Amino acid sequence: DAGVIQSPRHEVTEMGQEVTLRCKPISGHNSLFWYRQTMMRGLELLIYFNNNVPIDDSGMPEDRFSAKMPNASFSTLKIQPSEPRDSAVYFCASSSTANTEAFFGQGTRLTVV
Amino acid sequence: AQSVTQLDSQVPVFEEAPVELRCNYSSSVSVYLFWYVQYPNQGLQLLLKYLSGSTLVKGINGFEAEFNKSQTSFHLRKPSVHISDTAEYFCAVSKMDSSYKLIFGSGTRLLVRP
Numbered sequence: 248d249a250g251v252i253q254s255p256r257h258e259v260t261e262m263g264q265e266v267t268l269r270c271k272p273i274s275g276h277n278s279l280f281w282y283r284q285t286m287m288r289g290l291e292l293l294i295y296f297n298n299n300v301p302i303d304d305s306g307m308p309e310d311r312f313s314a315k316m317p318n319a320s321f322s323t324l325k326i327q328p329s330e331p332r333d334s335a336v337y338f339c340a341s342s343s344t345a346n347t348e349a350f351f352g353q354g355t356r357l358t359v360v
Numbered sequence: 361a362q363s364v365t366q367l368d369s370q371v372p373v374f375e376e377a378p379v380e381l382r383c384n385y386s387s388s389v390s391v392y393l394f395w396y397v398q399y400p401n402q403g404l405q406l407l408l409k410y411l412s413g414s415t416l417v418k419g420i421n422g423f424e425a426e427f428n429k430s431q432t433s434f435h436l437r438k439p440s441v442h443i444s445d446t447a448e449y450f451c452a453v454s455k456m457d458s459s460y461k462l463i464f465g466s467g468t469r470l471l472v473r474p
Contacts, residue, residue: 251403278459278460278461280461280462289464289465289466289467290450290464290467292461292462292463295459295461297459302459303461338403338404340404340462342459342460347392347409347411347460348394348406348409348460349406349460349462350406351396351403351404351405352403353402353403354402354403
């Protein structure tokens, strides 16, 4: 398996624009996570899906952030409108009961100018 | 709720010296424990995990960690480090359910000098 695949790897956008980050989890995994990494706050869990259903979105910072998982092989994290303080590295991870660990993608480095 | 404390933000050490990275956790329920490593501009890679059983856990790249329930600690050790071990190390916990939803510590940067 190719692992968790995220796209794009880098994104630079202007304040106010919509940004969509994409994630393809490992085939067969039934849990998917979106994390955000910043110098100030470290690694924060934004949202967690199980069997394509959002279970815990308490980490989503505000209404400008939304996440979807239309099927078991794809998820998106959308920021609309984007702000400079959203600049961070966003990681997607997936897991399954059989593996007893979460596997991380390479991350998307988002810069909002 | 769970929380993880990594007291050392940076640990400098000379090549071939031993190293210990400290991790303490707080939780009202039993947890699984993990150490992840992040190399520059990379994702997180699992080093080792404690789920149950022996409290001494061995991982990849010669790392090991010991779970101490009474001290709520899960310190990471390596007897002899290499330059290539320079990276950010994260301790994490998850509740004992099937989600493996991770709560991370703030990370410790290991800097190995020649």
